[in-house]
Amino acid sequence: MNEREQRLASHFFSGVDELVFWSFRYFVGRMTISTCVFAQDLARAWPDLGVNTKKQIRDELERAFAEDDALQKEFPNKGMGYRRLGWDCDRAAWEKVREAYKKEGECHEWPKPSEDYDWRRPIPTPPGQTHREEN
Numbered sequence: 001m002n003e004r005e006q007r008l009a010s011h012f013f014s015g016v017d018e019l020v021f022w023s024f025r026y027f028v029g030r031m032t033i034s035t036c037v038f039a040q041d042l043a044r045a046w047p048d049l050g051v052n053t054k055k056q057i058r059d060e061l062e063r064a065f066a067e068d069d070a071l072q073k074e075f076p077n078k079g080m081g082y083r084r085l086g087w088d089c090d091r092a093a094w095e096k097v098r099e100a101y102k103k104e105g106e107c108h109e110w111p112k113p114s115e116d117y118d119w120r121r122p123i124p125t126p127p128g129q130t131h132r133e134e135n
Contacts, residue, residue: 031083054101
């Protein structure tokens with residue numbers, strides 16, 4: 001990282017990891033080519049991310065996959081309606097991120113949605129998950 005990049009990263013609480021995390025939050029569910037590009041870059045960068053950033057992204061992405069699966073089951077016409085992970089090409093790009101963390105052996109096992117799973121109900125926050133406290 002050059003001097004300018006280090007200075008820029010220093011303005012964020014968690015440095016580059018924070019930028020990556022908020023970018024992830026921005027892109028999940030969007031339906032553009034930039035989503036696919038970001039997800040592919042995130043998969044390549046996965047080994048270099050901090051542990052807390054990995055955990056937060058992994059947990060949120062698993063929730064998004066569970067919601068997307070439930071939506072596809074409830075509304076099988078893939079050409080219509082809301083998709084939690086975007087279109088099929090976007091979901092395929094997020095699968096690359098999923099493969100990256102599974103390859104690293106960090107996959108948190110989320111329960112599979114049951115028959116009565118309601119995608120409108122938020123999935124509870126996992127035990128031990130922490131949130132950044134404001135100074």
